[in-house]
Each structure stands twice: as structure tokens, then as C-alpha cells.
Amino acid sequence: MxxxxxxxxxxxxxxxxxxxxxxxxxxxxxxxxxxxxxxxxxxxxxxxxxxxxxxxxxxxxxxxxxxxxVSVRVLVDEFSPTGGMRRVLRRNDDLVGTEIPNRPSSEQYALFRRYLEARHGEGGMVDMTVLDYALMIEDSHVETHLVEYRRRGPDTAVHGRGQGPLVAVCLIDELSDGLSMVYSFFDPDFADRSIGTYLILDHVRRARERRLPHLYLGYWVRESKKMAYKERFVPQERLLASGWVRAT
Structure with a gap:
């Protein structure tokens, strides 16, 4: 053998x-x-x-x-938000993201369930148990962390954390050349804020602060409406048969 x-x-x-x-x-x-x-x-x-x-x-x-x-990654140093994206940033200016270790919590899981039921009720993840969720978050042999988003509170200026109920969560891998957004979810009541767009914009900022050149967004499928939002984050590179190719 x-x-x-x-x-x-x-x-x-x-x-x-x-x-x-x-x-x-x-x-x-x-x-x-x-x-x-x-x-x-x-x-x-x-x-x-x-x-x-x-x-x-x-x-x-x-x-x-x-x-x-097609795998896509945003070119962080050259990225500049559109007018619409700047409006999204202003609309969510009351949110504060805090980086924490990749440890699951009951509050996260409750929000995760609400998100799936509102946005992906027929998807394969809707049957995930609390144990499945815990494994998704903490079962990693690479450098991984979470970002939890809450509303800005009266003490935020002192300790840098948001307060109140959890609004959104991102699971992030940190690479030598960028951040990779593994999975994110948010309170469906905040959907009218374009919070999915906000989470990407916030991670462009986080990658830039770390002096990392790329933000990996996963797969983009031209014919899929649910993936169309990724092509708005330009300039970006797309992985083709010839390698990473710039798209503007």
C-alpha cells in the first residue's frame, strides 16, 4: 500500500x-x-x-x-468606490466591525439561521445544525478570523467596539497577498442598506491598511444574477486559462 x-x-x-x-x-x-x-x-x-x-x-x-x-480578486491599491458605493458607506457609517478569533457563538448561529431562511431558503446550507456551523467557523488549519459588526454606541470611541445586537459576520482568511472572504452573512432587516456591498468595501479598506494587494471574492459567474454584484468591484483580476487577467 x-x-x-x-x-x-x-x-x-x-x-x-x-x-x-x-x-x-x-x-x-x-x-x-x-x-x-x-x-x-x-x-x-x-x-x-x-x-x-x-x-x-x-x-x-x-x-x-x-x-x-471565474475566480476574481479586487486590486486593492487601485480601487476607488463609485458614487453609489460611497452612499452605501455613508448609510452604514453607524456600524463598527471588530476582528475576533474564529470561535462560534450562539448569537452568530441565530443570525446565520435568520439569514439563510430569508436569503437562501432552498439552498444546501439551510439544513446546517449548530454543530455544522461551529465546524464551518473554527475548523481551519490556516490563519483565519471573524469580523463582527454591531452599531456604533456611546462607548465605541473608548473601546473601539460596536454595541447591541449582532448585525453581520464575515469569516476571513489572511494570506500573504490579500484577504479572502470565505463567507459572510447579515441581519436580513438590514438588506435595504446594501450591506453585502458594505462588507466588501470594508474589507477593501482592511486589506489596504494591511498593505495587502488583493481582496479575494470567490467565484463570479457571468450568467448568474446572484453573482453579478462582484463585477462592480473594479479594477479586478479574473483567473482565466492564461492566468490572472485584469478587468476594468
Missing amino acids: TSHPRDTPQFYLTAPSPCPYLPGFQERKVFTHIVGRRAREINEVLTQGGFRRSQTIAYRPACEQCQAC
Whole structure:
């Protein structure tokens, strides 16, 4: 029997399943485990190669007749918000994001459930239990943290934290060349604030403050309305067969 060290990734291919983005299409994914001493190094290389992380799994589409899923990353130093994006920033100026370790809480899970039921009631994640959620947040061998958003309060200027109920949460991987937005969710009552756009804008700022050149947004699918928002964050680079290509 041939054995492989945990630090050497082995790749596997999933069976076909319905595509979550394009009705009538089938998807397949290639995946590997991100564990061991080289987990962070491997995750960085794979992220730069178009993979996404979910817990200790890195995956990317490997569909036989479709290349619709395109990895995108914002060019942080050159990014400038549009007039509409500046209005979104002003509309959410009363929110404060606090970075914390990637530890789950009952408050997060309650908000996560409300978000799924309002926005993704028929998606595959709607059946996630509190244990599933905890694993999504804390099962990581790479540098990962959460950002919790709450309203600005009277003591925020003193201790830098928001106060009151949780409004939004982002799960973030920190790479040597950027931040990767793994997953985010928010209070559906705040949907009219374009809070999803706000979370991306806030992480562009966080990447810039760290002097990191990229913000990884995951996959963009031209034909999918739910993915259309990602193309508004330009300039960005898209991963094509020839490598990362600038799009403006």
C-alpha cells in the first residue's frame, strides 16, 4: 500500500451534482485537504490558483463542459468606490466591525439561521445544525478570523467596539497577498442598506491598511444574477486559462 504524508496534498474529484448557479447544468469539483505543517502555504498556493476553502477542504470547479465559474480578486491599491458605493458607506457609517478569533457563538448561529431562511431558503446550507456551523467557523488549519459588526454606541470611541445586537459576520482568511472572504452573512432587516456591498468595501479598506494587494471574492459567474454584484468591484483580476487577467 502506498502512503502519502499529510503535508503532500492529494486531489480528488466529486461525482456530478446539480449546479447551484446555472439551472440544468451539472457541476463537479476537484478538492484536497488542507492540513499539516504546510497548511497555510498550501492554502495560499491553491487560493492563488482559483481554489476556495471550506473548513479543511480546498476545492475548485472541474466541470467537463463548462468554465463559467471565474475566480476574481479586487486590486486593492487601485480601487476607488463609485458614487453609489460611497452612499452605501455613508448609510452604514453607524456600524463598527471588530476582528475576533474564529470561535462560534450562539448569537452568530441565530443570525446565520435568520439569514439563510430569508436569503437562501432552498439552498444546501439551510439544513446546517449548530454543530455544522461551529465546524464551518473554527475548523481551519490556516490563519483565519471573524469580523463582527454591531452599531456604533456611546462607548465605541473608548473601546473601539460596536454595541447591541449582532448585525453581520464575515469569516476571513489572511494570506500573504490579500484577504479572502470565505463567507459572510447579515441581519436580513438590514438588506435595504446594501450591506453585502458594505462588507466588501470594508474589507477593501482592511486589506489596504494591511498593505495587502488583493481582496479575494470567490467565484463570479457571468450568467448568474446572484453573482453579478462582484463585477462592480473594479479594477479586478479574473483567473482565466492564461492566468490572472485584469478587468476594468
